[in-house]
Amino acid sequence: MDNNYLKDLPKVKGELLFNYSLQNLTRFKTGGVAEVFFSPKDKKDLLDFLKHAPKDMNIYTLGFGSNILIRDGLLNGIVIRLQSSAFNYINLLSNDDYTISCGAFASNIAISRFAMEHNIKGLEFLFGIPGSIGGAILTNAGCFKREIKDILVEIEVVDKITGEVSVLSCDECKLSYRESDISSRLIITSVILRGEQGDSKIIQQTMDNILKEKDAAQPTYTKTAGSTFKNPPNASAWKLIRDAGCQGLRLGGAIVSTKHANFIINDNNATSADIEDLAEKVRFLVYEKFGIMLEYEIKIIGARKVENS
């Protein structure tokens, strides 16, 4: 795709940056440069931009980058990140004590803390899921037998092509294991979640336990995007990877975690190509041994870097 559209971009109130490195915006700390990066000042800024932007450009949404691998080459198009305060808020809905309204860029961890402080139970599992609530909804994130589907009331979305706003109920999102029917044309701008009456002390204990168990089993504080692959029906991805002998396997600066086999870590200046090639090797070895082709849980976007260009 040519990049003639760059000269036709509408004026914005937020930040519009060109050739912007995305490395520091992902948990893997790898990835290339976006042709354009846009952080809207508020919802109106986002809508005005989308309504008047050229219709032939690729538009990507980035949250906290904790479930994504961005390839090393130039990312054609525009990356929109809702990082301004207009999309990062958490409130109680005034007419209902157990219902929380938040911006799509609010962190899962902050939302679970907010719920605890307001004696709302049911959102404790979000404490174990780094990332924004927008990103969590897209893949129906979950852990410890709880998932977004259990707490979501509705989302507000904006169409990337038309700039039109609409509301989708939880049922309309059709959330299932690490999936949703939310179209890639949509950007989630805000979210309504509902819990139940609880006791902040007990809620805090549950959150502490979740974190303790996660830290014991997963390399939480490394450069990783969490589980690389989804669990196939009636099987655990990590067990298949372990039993295929992949734990500790290394490619360039990337390694299959020795603590949790479904996590790939950038432990020594890995490139995205190192991580993707290692993931492909794991898929091949698991397929060779068990005849099961693992499906990616992490999202992979962008183009590979072409050497000497």
Ligand SMILES: Cc1cc2nc3c(=O)[nH]c(=O)nc-3n(C[C@H](O)[C@H](O)[C@H](O)COP(=O)(O)OP(=O)(O)OC[C@H]3O[C@@H](n4cnc5c(N)ncnc54)[C@H](O)[C@@H]3O)c2cc1C
């Ligand atoms: C250590 C670790 C542990 C993890 N544990 C778990 C776990 O237990 N369970 C689990 O489910 N996940 C887990 N994850 C994965 C990750 O934390 C979640 O998927 C997270 O909610 C992703 O949010 P994000 O903001 O980082 O999204 P990103 O990684 O930035 O983006 C992920 C996808 O969401 C899309 N997206 C982001 N924001 C929006 C938006 N506003 N509108 C539309 N699309 C959007 C992006 O385009 C992309 O396709 C873990 C990750 C790490 C690093």
